[in-house]
Amino acid sequence: MWCLPAMTGDPPSRVEAELYTGPLPEGLEPPRLVVTPPASQGPGEGVDDLIILEVRGLPPDVQPLPLSAAQPAGVLKVVGHPTDKPPWMVASFSVLKATERQVVLDGQLKPGASGSPVVNDNGQVLGLIYETSTYDKQDINFVFAYRTAAIQSRLP
Numbered sequence: 001m002w003c004l005p006a007m008t009g010d011p012p013s014r015v016e017a018e019l020y021t022g023p024l025p026e027g028l029e030p031p032r033l034v035v036t037p038p039a040s041q042g043p044g045e046g047v048d049d050l051i052i053l054e055v056r057g058l059p060p061d062v063q064p065l066p067l068s069a070a071q072p073a074g075v076l077k078v079v080g081h082p083t084d085k086p087p088w089m090v091a092s093f094s095v096l097k098a099t100e101r102q103v104v105l106d107g108q109l110k111p112g113a114s115g116s117p118v119v120n121d122n123g124q125v126l127g128l129i130y131e132t133s134t135y136d137k138q139d140i141n142f143v144f145a146y147r148t149a150a151i152q153s154r155l156p
Contacts, residue, residue, distance in 0.1 A: 017055045019062055020079060020088055030088075033057055050128070050146070052154050065117060067148045068124035072103040078129060078143070080109065080116030093143055101150045103127050108141035118145045127151075 016032045024030060035053045058064075072095050079090050093105035103118065109132040118127035127145035 015053060017053070019058075023087070031059070050130075050151065050154055065119065065123055065125045067152060068120070068122075068126055069148055070120060070124060070126060072098040072118070072120075072126045072147070076103075076105065076126060077119045077121075078105075078109065078113070078116050079119060080113045080129070096142070098147070101147055103145045103147055105143040105145065106141070107143050108132055109143055113143075 015035050017035050019031045019033070021030050033055055035055050075092050075094050077090055077092050079088065091107070091109070093107040095103060096106050097104040103126065105118070109116070109129065111132070113129050113132060116129040117125045118129065120126055125148060127147050128151055129143060129145050131144040133142045133144070
């Protein structure tokens, strides 16, 4: 399984991938796997702040979500973990615009949501969050995601 976090700066020496399990009983932590970031990765075409991590040792009952090149439209969901602590969140956003490389969603996420997948109703990943912006004077919020074509250009 490939983990596609959006990062800036040098990659950390240790990364933990937390598996999305949905709501858990109080006191129970979601499973985590340690992954090693690559020593170096050149920039991808139009996707300069992505670092690709390969996650190994997944439990047999865990299946990665499939990537899809379907046209983003309507309402999409973002699954994320915008802080260091639970809970996970699933938020719905309307698509404002989709280009070949990115999708713009109507709404706002907390800092830390970068790397969250944008998923359609079929459970397919259509993009990956890389930025959220607020224009205070106009009270307009946007969430930006790379489309899967841009992400796949970085996969080995």
